[in-house]
Amino acid sequence: MGATDARITTEEESREVAEDAREKEWVGRTCVREMFLGNLPLPLMYPFPLEQAERPEFTQFYNALKNFLRNEVDSKVIDETGEYPEHVVNGLRKLGAFGMKIPKDYEGLGFTVSEYTKVMEMVGSYDGNITALLSAHQSIGVPQPLKLFGTPELKKKYLPRCAKGAISAFALTEPHVGSDPASLSTVAEREGDYFILNGEKLWCTNGTLAELLVVMARDPKTKKISAFVVETDWPGVKVEHRCRFMGLKALGNGVISFKDVKVPVTNVIGEEGKGLKIALITLNTGRLTLPAACAGIGKTCIETVRGWCTERVQWGVPIWKHEALSHRIADMAATTFAMDSVSKLASQMADRGGYDIRLEAAAAKEWNTVRAWELIDQTLQIRGGRGYETERSLIERGEAGIPIERLMRDCRINLIFEGSSEVMHLFMAREAVDKHLQVAGSIIDPKAGMSQKMAAMPKILGFYATWYPPLWLKGIAGRFSYGEWGKLASHMRFVERSCRKLARESFHGMAVYQAKMERKQAFLFRCVDVVMELFTMVATMSHARTLKEKGKPNAEEALQLADLHCRNARRKVEQSFKALWSNDDNNKNKVAASVMKGEQEWLQAGIMGLGLTQEQFRTHAITGNNSRQEEPKRAVAAG
């Protein structure tokens, strides 16, 4: 097999690879998993971990970075030129921004996760390109997996370099490998003290700037995937192409090829063959960057909308007084408070230790990235034509350069990288049914024989006899509980009831669909949507109540926002529950199949058309056996 040959895998193989990479054990407390099981683990989320007094060295860095961004970083120019100016990258190096999460023992700043995400919220509110540069380096690049899994020698060799500003990147994706790593075809073959690396990686953020890469490659003999630290100046490493995107124009993102690259065996990160697991565990905390950056974006939207709607008068009144806009503004504020609460709570859980935050981080990533996209869309609409106009154009005609157009372009990718929205749903859905699979997996396993199924029965009956009835009975006593939550009490009771209902419904789903459940994405994704809303409700209520109890200024306003967020979330939860059993899923499956069979091709009449053959939709590598695809000739659409 050539290094860059496509390894097309079956669905079963893909699932096996994902299962193999999955952390089977729960190594700490977890809120979202408990919610899936019908419990509300309130003590894990309340009191809300309010920010402690800042450490002076953190404040110094934070203020210095803020001044640097304000004075030295012209985001408009970075966006227009599509490059990071040298003085910006060097300035970030000098400040130590590439070593925020690296321990002091290795010459980094040694920030906690909460300190790091506080910085990334600020950066995210200002410049998407800088956010991506810093985040790709320390959320998924070399420092984080080394910190977690590296040998002392590897840490000593690379962490101080990273802290000083040797930029790093993470290389998993390949032309044929996106969300599903099973078909990974970059190979690492053992030869004595080295692995010989061959293959090609796509869309490696920072790859065109990086000195160091984390590369995922497969041992062709064992088929196992390992993670390697690779230095970009080693012979055989080449940037083949710089990729350009809708937004994040300066991203140093590229296609990188590896031709007989000699990687010392000592550069394997963690255990050989555990590369995907290492990547997933790295992402558990790595994923907390985007929620924070998105909370920063939400706050920028509120600032923009407030300033603009006060000033802009149409039809005789400031535009916020038109109800259509005022309701949106209210929802935007409530949502932003929820994003802030979710991001801070998940970061604090990571810092406190003793939590297994894989689901909380995934929920925070998914919920906040989608909300940020919606908030920018709302802000653009409220800005009217000016929302669609570029910063430069606004400035040139004498208006303020409010960058909503740029923010929107930069923000869209957040729903795709570091786990697309669909993959985040799948990731959480897997855990939603995990307990049922553990207990009753053999019943729904088509490969299990009758004797195996019968043997599993006592365990299954034993579990469900004690687990299921309380999911109905507990609600009877709870009508007046949570009085101490004041006007939020009814929301808290709703969350508690809904956790039980979610557990019942997912169990009913398993009972009805059995082995087919894994293909019932619509059902599973609705369960995930419910749990995410419930999680955000608790985060938001806990935040507001703790602010009140600690006598913080603005506590009343926070309670108002929490109340509105919960009202909105409850409607979404109710809708999702209803749609579990009353929906058009079968209809949609039939129509989708009809579209894909070409039966609805008549609908495409009247367009120019892409003029592509089916073959031209295929993905291709630049190097190796998969030659580059010719620029397709445009042709008039058939039909």
Ligand SMILES: Cc1cc2nc3c(=O)[nH]c(=O)nc-3n(C[C@H](O)[C@H](O)[C@H](O)COP(=O)(O)OP(=O)(O)OC[C@H]3O[C@@H](n4cnc5c(N)ncnc54)[C@H](O)[C@@H]3O)c2cc1C
């Ligand atoms: C700007 C940018 C920066 C990036 N940076 C990096 C980087 O630094 N390192 C790196 O390794 N990669 C990087 N990536 C790759 C990124 O992580 C992938 O784009 C992402 O994982 C999705 O893969 P894909 O684009 O190939 O989509 P595909 O996996 O082909 O998916 C296409 C669509 O199908 C959906 N889908 C796929 N499988 C399922 C399923 N089982 N159920 C339901 N829906 C499904 C997806 O959600 C998506 O909507 C970057 C990409 C971009 C565009």
